[in-house]
Amino acid sequence: MSQNGRPRTLFEKVWNTHIVREQSADAPAVLYIDLHLVHEVTSPQAFSMIRDRGLKVRRPDQTIGTMDHSTPTTPRNELGIIPVADAMAAKQLDTFTKNCDDFGIPMYALGDEHQGIVHVIGPEQGLTQPGMTIVCGDSHTSTHGAFGALAFGIGTSEVGHVLATQTLLQNRPHTMAVNVEGKLGEGVTAKDIILAVIARIGIGGGTGHVFEYRGEAIRSLSMEGRMTVCNMSIEGGARAGMVAPDDTTFEYIQGRQHAPQGADWDAALARWRQLPTDDGAAFDQEISLRADELIPMITYGTNPGMGMPIDAAVPAPEDERDINRKIALEKALAYMDLAPGQQLLGKAIDVVFIGSCTNSRITDLRQAAQFMQGRKVADSVRMMVVPGSQQVKRQAENEGLHEIFRAAGAEWREAGCSMCIAMNGDQLQPGQYAVSTSNRNFEGRQGKGGRTFLASPLTAAASAVAGSVTDPRAMLAGLN
């Protein structure tokens, strides 16, 4: 229970302990930032801003950099080097190296054993801890909320603010409880939970809010699963999503490189156990889903809110009463070249992408590999598996997962954002269909003219084998 007797939410507790100056009628709150993650794409103009003003980075020891967005994921050459194909990307990577060097920020460059997607490396190194404030110039910073941190994406101007002052001006957001009770069925995963949440509330449904994911189904998820859920909070419009820390969280953190040790660990644990939302604390909004009613989800349209159960039919614009929504659906179906009422099951696909800050962690790869064992990728499909970090890649290789993927005919690649954002040469060709474990199906997101169906790693693997959109549960049943 809270100190002053009033029950408080997890969000409130984290927010309140990071206030440098309270919000007033004249100005937003000034929030202290515990950890700032930087990458090559959204930082160069911020570094220029502080350099132009002759400023320093206030806390390089609370800042960490990694290269991820524009790095190639092609295999290393005979010299062990991963060649950057594109001159602009190379310049951006060089600029990032120089900026981190000049300002004393530790950074994982391409080829470094710790390099990887920014939202994979923070947690895996134990940098992401409960009760912290974490920001990054990347909207999927919400991922770190899986640990009970308040973590959100910021723009490049704000990256400059945090570099220079370790603070941010923030208006206090509202809270929304997202309750997911019951147990997930076999073949239904964290990804299906979050796609169902977003399909329910819509892509703007969480604007101005911080989500707290609660309930039995969330508690039962691994940390990787919770990260998948929190990662896509932004796709429902919420800047942040949080899960209360519990023993699953503590077990994940303990022993990692930056985790507290010895007496510090005990002190941290005592502090972290105070963080969960108090009984009776009020949320501004609340929604509830039943996990046992969920089946694998898939998107059919051009934003993550356009999702449905995998066995459903594509909705018809004429059934849409709101004129703006009707136009948006018509436009989406035209882009996707899908017809109202059409089933996606059985729809032929060209590419399967397993990766991204949503689904590139070891448990995602294990799930997919387990499914691919003894199976083959359909001849008509290109399947790419892109681990989220070099550490994930090594772990997967130690477990022999790469051999399973390769034997199945999939590509096993270096770590990075890859085809999620298609900045590095990994991209769809115009008109191609992909089943992708990433987070955005916006027009052209995975390559100009490319068409994306978002789904779980299991659905992606099943679809790769079948050569078409496939419910993994049918094949799991066959296996068992």
Place this chain on the structure above:
Amino acid sequence: MEKVKRISGSIVSMPVNDIDTDQIIPARFLKVTDKQGLGKAAFCDWRYLEDGETPNPEFVLNRPEYRGASVLIAGNNFGCGSSREHAPWALLGAGFKAVISTDFADIFRNNALKNGLLPIIVDADTQQQLFSLAEEDPSTSVSVDVDAQTLTLPDGRAVSFPLDGFAKYCLLNGVDQLGYLLALDDEVSAYESGHPQRVMTTA
């Protein structure tokens, strides 16, 4: 940042909901290390045909009657998706000074305000009226008074819009927020001495 007190200009409409930042500026243009020259990338995949160069004659910004428009009327939830500040940089580069919608994604709104691009929230009826006006008469202009927080329509009706007081102060005075935060150095130091450091990345 330059002062933004009044905006007036002709309007152009994109009555599409949920225009995401990948449409405002596709990710392949994010390899830049400065902010300049992004105007030509604004709405690139809608603006040009498949070769990436030939203007798509059907896209509204390519229609001659809308050339020079500086106020964009958009469908609901404009700017959703990525945190890229390249989105407002591209819109400003393409000549826009304000975007009008029923609501904006949080990060986009923050980014826009920091660059002097005004996100104006109106009710659905006003939005529809503006869509119609833009379609019927491409020369339709609107004016915006930042201090009064009003959008004045061609019929003289003034519509109020919400604007965070601090953002307004910054727009009217051409102040950027970094200066404000730098002035709090003592308060930040006091916070730091009262709160143990959570992680040390350099360790």
